[in-house]
Amino acid sequence: MKRSLNLAMLFALSFAPAARAASEADYKAAYAAAEAASKEAAGMRNQWTVTVTALAAAKKAGDSGDFDRAVAASKEAEALAKASIFQANSEKEAWKAMEIR
Amino acid sequence: MTATTGSHPTRRLILQGAASVALLGLGNLPFAPARAAANDKYPEEAFKLKNEADAIKALYGRTAEPSEKVKLDAPEIAENGGVVPISVTTTLDKVTSISFLVAENPNALAASYRIPDGTLPAIANRLKMAKTSNVTAIVEADGKLYSATKEVKVTVGGCGG
Amino acid sequence: MKARSAVLLASLSAALVAFALTSPRVVAADKVDPATDAKAFQNFFFQKFPDVKHEDFVNGPYSMNADMKRQWQEKEEFPPYEFALDAGKEMFATPFKNGKTYADCFPNGGIGIRQNYPYFDTKEGKVVTLELALNRCREANGEAPYSYVKDEMASLTAYMAFTSRGKLMDIKIPDDPRALEAFENGKRYFYTRRGQLNFSCASCHVQSPGERIRAEILAPALGILNAMPIYRSEWSGMGTISRRFVTCNSQTRAVPLEPQADEYRDVEYFLSYVANGLPISGPGARP
Amino acid sequence: MASSIRVRATANGDITEVQTLIQHPMDTGLVKDSKGELIPAHYIQELKFECNGKDVFVANWGTAVSKDPYVKFSFKGGKKGDDLKISWTDNKGGSDTITAKIA
Numbered sequence: 001m002k003r004s005l006n007l008a009m010l011f012a013l014s015f016a017p018a019a020r021a022a023s024e025a026d027y028k029a030a031y032a033a034a035e036a037a038s039k040e041a042a043g044m045r046n047q048w049t050v051t052v053t054a055l056a057a058a059k060k061a062g063d064s065g066d067f068d069r070a071v072a073a074s075k076e077a078e079a080l081a082k083a084s085i086f087q088a089n090s091e092k093e094a095w096k097a098m099e100i101r
Numbered sequence: 102m103t104a105t106t107g108s109h110p111t112r113r114l115i116l117q118g119a120a121s122v123a124l125l126g127l128g129n130l131p132f133a134p135a136r137a138a139a140n141d142k143y144p145e146e147a148f149k150l151k152n153e154a155d156a157i158k159a160l161y162g163r164t165a166e167p168s169e170k171v172k173l174d175a176p177e178i179a180e181n182g183g184v185v186p187i188s189v190t191t192t193l194d195k196v197t198s199i200s201f202l203v204a205e206n207p208n209a210l211a212a213s214y215r216i217p218d219g220t221l222p223a224i225a226n227r228l229k230m231a232k233t234s235n236v237t238a239i240v241e242a243d244g245k246l247y248s249a250t251k252e253v254k255v256t257v258g259g260c261g262g
Numbered sequence: 263m264k265a266r267s268a269v270l271l272a273s274l275s276a277a278l279v280a281f282a283l284t285s286p287r288v289v290a291a292d293k294v295d296p297a298t299d300a301k302a303f304q305n306f307f308f309q310k311f312p313d314v315k316h317e318d319f320v321n322g323p324y325s326m327n328a329d330m331k332r333q334w335q336e337k338e339e340f341p342p343y344e345f346a347l348d349a350g351k352e353m354f355a356t357p358f359k360n361g362k363t364y365a366d367c368f369p370n371g372g373i374g375i376r377q378n379y380p381y382f383d384t385k386e387g388k389v390v391t392l393e394l395a396l397n398r399c400r401e402a403n404g405e406a407p408y409s410y411v412k413d414e415m416a417s418l419t420a421y422m423a424f425t426s427r428g429k430l431m432d433i434k435i436p437d438d439p440r441a442l443e444a445f446e447n448g449k450r451y452f453y454t455r456r457g458q459l460n461f462s463c464a465s466c467h468v469q470s471p472g473e474r475i476r477a478e479i480l481a482p483a484l485g486i487l488n489a490m491p492i493y494r495s496e497w498s499g500m501g502t503i504s505r506r507f508v509t510c511n512s513q514t515r516a517v518p519l520e521p522q523a524d525e526y527r528d529v530e531y532f533l534s535y536v537a538n539g540l541p542i543s544g545p546g547a548r549p
Numbered sequence: 550m551a552s553s554i555r556v557r558a559t560a561n562g563d564i565t566e567v568q569t570l571i572q573h574p575m576d577t578g579l580v581k582d583s584k585g586e587l588i589p590a591h592y593i594q595e596l597k598f599e600c601n602g603k604d605v606f607v608a609n610w611g612t613a614v615s616k617d618p619y620v621k622f623s624f625k626g627g628k629k630g631d632d633l634k635i636s637w638t639d640n641k642g643g644s645d646t647i648t649a650k651i652a
Contacts, residue, residue: 049457083458098453100468141607148609180549181496183496184615185615211610213608213609214622215609217603219626221624227615227618339621340568348551
């Protein structure tokens with residue numbers, strides 16, 4: 001259980017509150033970063049459902065012009081995607097610890 | 102359903118009359134034996150009532166007293182609220198009707214069975230339960246009502262989506 | 263933001279390295295040895311639950327809890343999968359448009375063979391599951407394939423499982439490096455944590471079988487596929503192995519792979535092989 | 550279409566045990582479908598068993614009876630080979646009936 005606490009800490013810490021009102025450019029950049037991370041996670045066949053929903057929420061907020069919420073959601077999606085990538089990489093070896101021998 | 106009411110208008114009116122008398126709370130009046138056994142018509146009203154006591158009154162016109170002679174078998178924790186195996190047996194004789202009620206369900210009355218003579222007073226069935234609740238079996242024997250109650254816990258399964 | 267996450271990742275990986283060093287079995291024997299793995303796997307459960315009869319493990323949660331077992335036995339008197347079974351029997355006998363039937367696609371006419379599935383197809387170099395073989399049979403006879411997670415596939419596999427009831431699981435791993443790799447890949451999938459809840463199949467079915475996850479009792483991993491396909495009260499319907507894998511993934515908030523993806527075929531191969539010697543009890547009824 | 554009623558009636562001595570499983574959705578009318586609309590109530594209200602011209606069991610069901618409902622009871626007076634007529638009607642006027650032989 002200790003490992004999942006680290007993971008939860010990682011993705012909780014990575015929310016960055018946006019200081020000033022976000023512009024469309026901020027949203028586009030944040031969304032692009034999130035999308036790239038999400039694609040990478042999917043490529044490793046270890047995508048999380050919450051990443052997909054956060055990304056969708058970001059797009060919806062972005063399309064409706066609410067760029068503050070869109071940037072926040074994009075950041076969250078990116079953090080989740082990164083966490084799932086980290087999980088996939090660390091599990092490449094970590095699974096052996098639980099294996100019945 | 103409608104066909105039957107068409108052909109027996111008088112009987113239906115009598116029943117509605119009797120039902121309204123019951124609801125007026127003149128419960129202490131000794132009811133005409135016609136209400137003694139659950140009559141053969143589908144007890145529409147009883148199934149619509151939310152509260153358990155009202156449903157029993159609407160169905161049998163009296164209240165039941167708990168009895169050791171009624172053995173209700175139900176799980177401690179239901180493996181799934183949608184399929185809860187519940188059964189009842191009783192050593193009482195001259196049983197004419199058995200019903201099952203789930204107090205916390207949207208409608209308390211779940212099922213009601215007519216037991217013609219020659220049929221053994223033992224039934225197993227599978228009921229749905231909305232949430233943790235008391236399950237009660239009612240047995241009508243020789244014109245009197247007996248009951249047994251057991252709590253069955255119900256929760257959602259799985260680790261969440 | 264960049265500096266903070268770098269520090270964080272560094273601390274995390276440090277913790278991980280420490281964790282890896284302390285765990286006793288850090289040196290993994292690289293040579294894949296399914297027979298030893300299966301023996302170790304079975305012994306783990308036999309020792310963890312000494313008073314559960316070996317063949318009882320195939321009854322999943324009901325081998326772990328008396329109150330649940332009683333509810334199951336009551337259901338088994340007239341099981342809810344009865345309709346799927348009858349439908350499957352009828353479908354199995356109904357000829358395709360070209361006059362052939364499923365019996366022409368399977369050894370022994372498809373009767374009493376479920377215990378040999380999944381098998382490793384040396385021509386294709388991949389694991390072939392019963393569900394895949396059924397759809398390939400349909401396509402070979404000009405019929406549209408069934409969905410892997412819907413009732414038709416469940417009915418067919420229910421009937422085929424029923425004809426094998428009581429036979430012992432008998433999965434073979436040919437002496438072919440690709441077969442060993444498929445077994446290892448299945449084992450890796452089984453133990454790999456995924457989803458935001460960070461669970462692997464083993465987190466629930468090895469570490470805590472018999473315990474509750476809300477209302478449900480967790481089934482032991484040993485023999486967990488022997489009862490497939492299952493009628494689940496929760497779905498109030500039948501579930502194939504594919505449906506079970508897909509829903510388990512989404513419960514841990516991992517995006518499921520497409521049904522019959524290589525990983526799923528391999529993990530089914532692993533789980534079936536380590537259950538060799540335990541009886542087929544499908545179709546099953548579960549909470 | 551095969552009948553929706555599955556029945557096992559076995560007589561031992563004077564007592565016949567009857568088990569029935571009926572294929573029916575038993576919708577409560579309180580459940581929403583994937584599109585969020587309420588699935589209308591659709592449940593068996595009455596299930597009748599007759600043997601040798603006499604009602605041996607009558608079930609009145611509400612919406613709290615499980616999907617693909619099951620019921621088990623026993624009665625005296627039936628013997629091997631007798632006919633057992635089973636019929637149900639639901640709140641939408643649907644119905645089905647079969648006659649089974651007591652084994």
